[in-house]
Amino acid sequence: MANKVDVVIVGAGGAGGIVGKELAEAGMSVVQLDKGRWFTVSDAVHDELSSDRNVPRSITKLEGLAENPRSFRRDENSPTQVAPIGWNAFGVGGGTMWYGAAAWRFHEEHFRMRSTYGRPEGTTLEDWPLTYDDLEPHYEKAEYELGVAGLAGADPFGPPRKKPYPVPPLPTNPQGELFATAARKLGLHPFPPPFAILTENYQGRAGCIRCPFCIGFVCEVNAKSSTAVTVIPTAQAADNYTLKTKCVVDRVVTDDHGHVIGVSYFDEHGLHNFQAAHIVVVSANAGESARLLLNSRSRLWPNGLANSSDQVGRNLMTHIGANSYGIFDFDIPHEWGPGPSMAVNDFAEGTLGGGHIYNFYVHHPIRFARRRPPGAPRWGKAHKEFQRKYFRRFMHMNADVADMPAEFNRVEIDLDLRDGWGIPALRITRRFLPIDIEHSKFVSARQREILEAAGAIEIWSAPAGGGGYLGQHQCGTCRMGEDPKTSVLNRYCQTHDVDNLFVIDTSCFVSFPGHNPSLTAQAIAYWSSDYIRREWSSGALRRV
Amino acid sequence: MKLIRRDFFRRLLVRMAALGLLGKSGNLYFLAHAQENVGELAEGCKFLNVSQARTLEAIADQVIPSDDFPGGKEAGVLYFIDNALAGWRGQDRWDYVAGLEGVDESSQIMFGSKFSDLDSDHQIKVLEALERGEARGEIWRRFQISEGRDGGSSSQRFFNLVIRHAMEGYYSHPKYGGNKDSKSWTMIGYVGAPRQ
Structure with missing residues (x-):
């Protein structure tokens, strides 16, 4: 032919x-x-609602979503x-x-x-x-x-590597400082996580300008x-x-x-x-x-x-996540992207169902309006006051947690x-196993310990086991x-x-x-x- | 003011569908005619009529009440949602048409007036009833708020939809119309994009 x-x-x-x-x-x-x-x-429209x-x-x-139902x-x-x-x-x-370019x-x-x-x-x-x-x-x-940006040797649990990363890690932001101090207090080993994001000129592309719109957005400078x-x-x-x-x-x-x-x-x-x-x-x-x-x-x-x-x-498999949140009585500005600044791998190996823990990407006001401890008002005066008081006093710990393969979870x-x-x-058939839920709860308990050591005044975790719709990590x-x-x-x-x-x-x-x-x-x-x-x-x- | 439509038969159909008298075909009718609404278009709106706008604006002002920073009404949440219904959230139009009528019906049953005519305490009581899924009324009983919404009963689903959209409007970029002069961003200390 x-x-x-x-x-x-x-x-x-x-x-x-x-x-x-x-x-x-x-x-x-x-x-x-x-x-x-x-x-x-030119497709990089940078506001939260976009x-x-x-x-x-x-x-x-x-x-393409409308034309691609599942x-x-x-x-x-x-x-x-x-x-x-x-x-x-x-x-x-x-x-x-x-x-979000985690690498x-x-x-x-x-x-x-x-x-x-x-x-x-x-x-x-x-x-x-x-x-x-x-x-x-x-x-x-x-x-x-x-x-890929990162710091070779900074993670004592990381696998062996022959060469350093081609570009240095993202600078540590205030959440990262707080996370690192808290993690060390607990005997953990914080380090700057690796990202497929340039931090300086490399192969004809410029470094990240640290705008707050990274995960879920097209990069405006191709970093x-x-x-x-x-x-x-x-x-x-x-x-x-x-x-x-x-x-x-x-x-x-x-x-x-x-x-x-x-x-x-x-x-x-x-x-x-x-x-x-x-x-x-x-x-x-x-x-x-x-x-x-x-x-x-x-x-x-x-x-x-x-x-x-x-x-x-x-x-x-799709990853069962673990998410915990803390509010503080002092400001932790989180406005420089991408946002994740410190991670620990202490719970990512040596266990059947672990995961790395890190502070999450820069948060924005609309999503924050849904971040509330259980039982907190979702609207009205008290909701507005919470939004006002804690938007800059908030930290989100995220983790990808290992999930187990099973024959019935399938497309x-x-x-x-x-x-x-x-x-x-x-057609997707997907439910997490009881053992996955257990692993997620284990990791979110560790997240809460870090938040506590960081001085959070109220701490809560998202319920384990939702999602799994095949949007990412499948x-x-x-x-x-x-x-x-x-x-x-x-x-x-x-x-x-x-x-x-x-x-x-x-x-x-x-x-x-x-x-x-x-x-x-x-x-x-x-x-x-x-x-x-x-x-x-x-x-x-x-x-x- | 622009008149959208004065069509007795259409009003009747919309009404019947809102009451569920057409069953599933009522929803289909709505979908097929999703470009149009009935009644007098509210000032500054592209989709909602006067009565719907009044009710929605009053809800928005309870969901985000005014204090030393603007409430949902002053910030323009009504215009944000109306604009969304006229465009990128067109699929929610008929949930709003039925839902806003449902809120007024519940208000009548509970306190004898339309929602926007109630005092603040009574408005809050109506919204709390919606939130708990306990709001009474034919419309909630008959009308199916679109599938896939969060919450159980129709009133709960509609309330969740309105909160979601009110927060999206109030805290989004001012260009979308619900965050006049970026006041909500000033209030919480959000810098948006610091480089610009």
């Missing part, structure tokens, strides 16, 4: 953007399709409803255009949770088929190619190291790379032998096209990647493409619900493993069933420690791209 390319990549997000650049750099012809558009600094991520159902919807149920016996708005972003760079490495033990702690009943906890050592050079490459301002423009400089935006892939197409031969998609004019390719890489996020495989049924793949294991869509195809292109939508739906009967992908994100099909994003995660997933997905993108490059040059993945 005339327009057949070496590789077609579905999705130009945090992981896919890296794959595109790596394979183009290796000389392969690449077509990358993304359903969203380009976002630029961010759907921060004020749900707000003035600006994340583009249904949700807590478990098999609960009613299915149209899912509340998630935060999945559509656009070049994917979530990395809007995210954690997972720790060594996080890749071998089952052999360290056993498998809790009702879960599918498993070791990863790769180790921290396998990924270490790729973490490093991600940090250096994207631009946030999104793939849209780093690796994707690098890829675009190559003649053998083409990025097509506003293209919605509905199906990965297979031949009579069950191999993939390309993808069909609707272009921005709604025309249905076919892109032939030797290799198909799906990097559409853990919800959409699984959906695409499940929607790509055929005679040879009646349960969904590459799904002989029946594991596609299962083992969905499937909802045949009654279709998206704007007529493609069957996702992972695990095409897990890696050595056994094709119990996993979808091998250690290089290649499907066990079809050798020229890869799923490269957080779908591959086997377990989910209490750290943000992006940097690990990105390290895996480098690792898997390396493998594809090697296999391609050996001729293994080429088909006539």
Whole structure:
């Protein structure tokens, strides 16, 4: 076929953007399709109400949400409803255009949770088929190619690293000072957390101006190291790379032998096209990647493409959070972005269900109007007085807490619900396990201790176990493993069933420690791209 | 003042739908005609009529009462919500049309007057009844406030919706119309974007 390319990549997000650049750099012809558009600094509308991520159902919807419905149920016996708005972003760079840019490495033990702690009943906890050592050079490459700020050696629990961070950490703000003092008082080990945000000039981009609109906003100076301002423009400089935006892939197409031969998609004019390719890489996020495989049924793949294991869509994890709040009788100005300034990893390893604790992003007045201790008035005179008295005397502790994989937590195809292109939508089934709730409560109790040591006069925690709607941090739906009967992908994100099909994003995660997933997905993108490059040059993945 | 519509049949349908007499088709009717309202358009508004605006403004002034800083009324919360209903929150229009009528009905039942004519203590009592989901009235019983809202009964859901929008208006960027002269930001010491 005339327009057949070496590789077609579905999705130009945090992981896919890296794959595109790596394979183009290796000389392969690449077509990358993304359903969203380009976002630029001119899209950086910086007020609280303009961010759907921060004020749900707000003035600006994340583009594409209306055309991309999903249904949700807590478990098999609960009613299915149209899912509340998630935060999945559509656009070049994917979530990395809007995210808070936390850039954690997972720790060594996080890749071998089952052999360290056993498998809790009702879960599918498993070791990863790769180790921290396998990924270490790729973490490093991600940090250096994207631009990650941090302070090497400051975290005594952090995994070993060979090089310092490419740029220094964000300066400590007043909340960070208070957090650090309190944490040290408790014998904990505070340190400045790593961010994919530049703090000084690096590779032609300027440093963060510390505006208060970071998480949920497009960066106004491109200091946030999104793939849209780093690796994707690098890829675009190559003649053998083409990025097509506003293209919605509905199906990965297979031949009579069950191999993939390309993808069909609707272009921005709604025309249905076919892109032939030797290799198909799906990097559409853990919800959409699984959906695409499940929607790509055929005679040879009646349960969904590459799904002989029946594991596609299962083992969905989303992080169970822990959130605690404290008010003080003294001012703690929190107006310089991004806001998180100190973290502790004391509870992020050495336990089955831990997580890192940090002070949260800059808070804004609308959301603060909903931050009240249990029983406090939600309106009226007393509400206004609280708002006035405590807006500048408030600290929010957040944590991502590990949640356990389980078969019943999954995404499937909802045949009654279709998206704007007529493609069957996702149905999410998601409930946290009692053990997840326990872990979240453990971490929020630690948050309250820190707030107390910091001198808070009233402290409360959010109830554990809400959410899980697949807006962010979703992972695990095409897990890696050595056994094709119990996993979808091998250690290089290649499907066990079809050798020229890869799923490269957080779908591959086997377990989910209490750290943000992006940097690990990105390290895996480098690792898997390396493998594809090697296999391609050996001729293994080429088909006539 | 601009007259939106004087159409007896339409009024009747809206009324019937508000009372749930059309069942599910009532909601469908609303959705299909979501561009229009009945009655005289309130001054400075794009969607709400005079009576609805009066009720909403009085609610906003209880949700955020005035003290040495403006209350919801003075800050312009009515105009913020009206503007939202005319545009980016168009899907909430009929919750407001029914809900504001429901508030007036409950006020009549509890204290014999429309909400905006009650004294402050009575207004607070009506709102507390809404908040607890105990407000009485045909409209709350019949009308389904859109699914997916927080809260149990229709009155609770509507009240939560109004609080949400009032806070969004009062504490948002002044350009959205509900935070006149940034007074709420001055009050809490919020600097917004310090660079600008």
